Amino acid sequence: MDLFSNLAMGFATAATPENLFFCLVGVILGTLIGVLPGIGATATIAMLLPITFQLEPVSSLIMLAGIYYGAQYGGSTTAILINMPGESSSAVTAIDGYQMARRGKAGTALAIAALGSFFAGTVATVFVALFAPPLTTIALKFGAAEYSSLMVLGLVSSIALAHGSVPKALAMVTLGLLLGLVGTDIYTGTPRFTFGIANYADGLNFVALAVGVFGIAEILRNLEGEQDRTVLSTKLGALWPSRTDLRAMVAPMLRGTGLGAALGILPGGGAILASFASYTVEKRLSDRPEEFGQGSVAGVAGPESANNAGAQTSFIPLLTLGIPANPVMALMVGAMIIQGIVPGPNVATEQPALFWGIIASMWIGNLMLVILNLPLIGLWVRLLKVPYHVLFPIIMAFCSIGVYSVNSNVYDLFAVAGFGLLGYVLMKLKCEPAPLLLGFVLGPMLEENLRRAMILGRGDPTTFVTRPISLTLLILAALVLVIVLIPQVRRKRAEVFTESD
Amino acid sequence: MKPTSFDRTDAAAGILFIVLGLIFGWMSLGLDLGSPRRLGPGAFPLILAVVLTVLGLVILAGSLKSEGEELGALAWRGLLFILPAPVFFGLTVRGLGFVPSLFVTTVIAAMASLRMKLPAALALAVVVTIFSTMVFSYGLGLPFRRFGPWLSF
Incomplete structure (x- = not known):
């Protein structure tokens, strides 16, 4: 069968000693930075991104994928141990995970999270391998109009699935799109919004934006009120879950995986929604719903599986359509472009080794996480005790080196400071940075397709609504927007996302 | 935290977006807008700038109707x-x-x-x-x- 030969090729690519090594380094580094409190997967990847640029494209993407899983797992670790989720998707884990830790079952909670993630990751990898190729075939038929509409749908749904105010998120997307347009216009060569600075003619550096808005802004926020974190001083407890725990986690894990795999494909990043949804479902189905919030095994196993499955399947829109489903995938697009790969349906046909290698490395990365992290949990806990004022200067030094090493452009370092300030101001104004990054990556792509569609449509804007696929996508986008603005849904949405606070 | 009579966070966000929208819009007007058939370098940015300004106005208007909290400490x-x-x-x-x-x-x-x-x-x-x-x-x-x-x- 095609699937098996393809997967075999993927594993052959991913399992070379070199790539295994980079996957391992990625997983370790990702976990290392990910366990730092308050730093989620996106910030971690933004900071580590530049390290991967010196590598071959395949190795660099495999390492990035490793960083991603590592960072996610690191986020769950801080969520469980100090009730400080790095990213909103692990906020749900914090609810019951932290309670388990307080009852002296921190080790069990961490093990459940790791096992659930591994299982979900395995299933979702197969899912990606099954569904990515047929989608690629469909995507190859897309024209410029369809692509424009698809990107609009992606941007709109990214808002629906994120939390916070809808108009603000829309404004952030628009601002991101505008920032993405800075630089030389591809059709006419006119410099735009560069304030006459020639060094910005190639556009604002993507790494600078990501590091500034996610990394530096986060550091600034953590410096606001310097307070000591209370790391659990209690023992980790037994690592291996007991029989009862194992039995209690199987069903939630299966349901979580299914939910996560399905929601993860949605443009806009379903991983966050998936973990919230899974928690709600488990609470409904449980015969002891009162346990939730008090350290329920199902409350950790379900969302963690959903989270990881969703993280995995969110690669599908990226690999098939070249459209990032969430900020992390936006970072991946940025990395691919810097490596000279144009993300999209052509990757699967033109660079099968890369395509399948990434898919295979997902599974390998997950396996490494389990093998590595269960014995290393003690080390991560000790890392949590390193005071923040020692950590952030190190992070700043690495950020500076990293951003500079991309293009050896000193103006990128000035841009980092600027974006750090912008990110901090926007964060203070309660504007989520994720849609901004998504818009920034999609800005040039959207404009190019829009203009091409207009040329092909002979200047008739109805080309977007007369082509059936394009029309369907636009209707979907409009529907999503209408739905999130309906008062009841808006209230319900606010409820779902605040349950974790 | 002390509640304020209107949501200052949202008001500030709205104003920020309006200002940014106007700056980008003004700069876009200096660029060639092109024709519908061949959109110029200024066309798409101008559309986005208008959208951003309108969204800023929406956020600002919304902020006047709801109570908010103080910004909190600045780093x-x-x-x-x-x-x-x-x-x-x-x-x-x-x-x-x-x-x-x-x-x-x-x-x-x-x-x-x-x-x-x-x-x-x-x-x-x-x-x-x-x-x-x-x-x-x-x-x-x-x-x-x-x-x-x-x-x-």
């Missing part, structure tokens, strides 16, 4: 030391060279915390500089000059 010290750190690195990495530039950058960043005393910051910067030079310069072989022309006597 003044953080802003004062964290932001200049990469700028300093940018200004000096070519002239001073990688090693001294990174050392000072780390010290500047470290001063952002009240808990960091100068001796500790210096010690930390030494460790970071040695580690980074080993990893990035020798290990990964990034093309940095370790000591720049400003230091050659």
